[in-house]
Amino acid sequence: MDVPRLRRVLLRWFARSKRPLPWRQTRDPYAIWVSEVMLQQTTVAAVIPYYARFMARFPTILSLATGDEDAVLEMWSGLGYYARARNLRLGAQVLARNHNGTFPRDVETAMTIKGVGRYTASAVTSLAYGARVAAVDGNVFRVLSRLYAARDLTSPRAQQLATNLLSARAPGAWNEAMMELGATVCLPKRPRCQTCPVRTDCEGRSRPESWGGGRPRRATIKTMVEMALVIRSDRVLLVRTPTGDLMGGLYELPHAGLPGQEEACMALRDRYRGRLRVAPEAVTTIRHAVTHHRIEALIFRARLLKLPSGDAIFQPRGALSRLPLGGLTRKALRAVGIPV
Ligand code: SF4
Incomplete structure (x- = not known):
């Protein structure tokens, strides 16, 4: 050389x-x-x-x-x-x-x-x-x-x-x-x-x-997420995820993750038991990639029974883009016709 x-x-x-x-x-x-x-x-x-x-x-x-x-x-x-x-x-x-x-x-x-x-x-x-x-x-x-x-x-x-x-x-x-x-x-x-x-x-x-395919790539992680769309008086319910979470620190629709394909509604219902009434059928499904995570998200309409504990707020539709929204939630809102 x-x-x-x-x-x-x-x-x-x-x-x-x-x-x-x-x-x-x-x-x-x-x-x-x-x-x-x-x-x-x-x-x-x-x-x-x-x-x-x-x-x-x-x-x-x-x-x-x-x-x-x-x-x-x-x-x-x-x-x-x-x-x-x-x-x-x-x-x-x-x-x-x-x-x-x-x-x-x-x-x-x-x-x-x-x-x-x-x-x-x-x-x-x-x-x-x-x-x-x-x-x-x-x-x-x-x-x-x-x-x-x-x-x-x-x-x-x-x-x-x-x-x-x-x-x-x-x-x-x-x-x-x-x-x-x-x-x-x-x-x-x-x-x-x-x-x-x-x-x-x-x-x-x-x-x-x-020779050297490079440092080993991180394996892809597939995750199923269920999200709840709660709308009251033209305001959307959002929760702030804890800092250590995959989407940490951002505002998201209430959601629950599943390690694989589980029966619909179970994770979301378990997590928000007594707080949300989740519809049996999903409105739509979206796919989203964050780094090496491949997320499939089912979006359910839900009715509020009691405000979730922690950082939960109702944000007017027109003011959604003023909050730091997670990419998955942005995509989910657009998929149900709410512009952000
Ligand atoms: S592309 Fe890479 S392997 Fe091929 S000649 Fe150039 S440096 Fe070498």
Whole structure:
């Protein structure tokens, strides 16, 4: 492997072929941080509209630090893994308080911020400040394992190989180029070796799929959810889910999850016994994906007997979008003709 040639070729290819993603139009560490957090477990296509809206609402660390948690969750609603949004806001508060409202320039300090791990710290500091640190995400891990034909690559070894390859002249562009190669050319299945810019120096090109399919993916979890639609005087009953829940911290229709296909109505009736009278037939069924969860939701009309304990409110139909609603509830409301 001719490392200087590989660096030259890959950087040239990246300059020519990179996708014009919105977070690539800036060197603002905050904007890059937001994009990196959103991209965790989420595709580029899904993130783009959320990123634009989020940055319009919270354009600076200070605006996020002083922003209301509900407003932050509302901007995140539908992206899933809401702990990311909460940690981002808490991190912004720490930066506003202890770091003059700026993202740290060194990896170790950045990693003291809640929710910022080695990858995110390396990506932000190299892209924004040109710090000489290699960022290894799942794509880069796969590219490395193929470039070096390394079957049992471990994370520390991958970090070491990435550090050895890093371009000292342009560390940020180098990290992005490696990620871009993994995302668009060195794909997990059917990598495009014929058109790959670094094929001459790739030791694994003869059998690319034998080397590192990447870190193991999380298995898909199928979940059946039953939801209750309770409407009184044109107001919709919503409950706030506990923070640890899959949809934690957001407002949802009253719901109950089932680990598989159970008999209709049982979970919802069990959970809201004495509080809701649930109709025997579902109005409709919707499907929803949040990260690795595949949710099938049955929506039942229900009548209120007694307000559920905890955080339950009736919200006027016209004011529903003022609350941070979960993506599943948004979809369910639209499915029954209530615009949100
Ligand atoms: S030649 Fe093939 S296996 Fe090697 S980096 Fe390029 S796409 Fe990946």
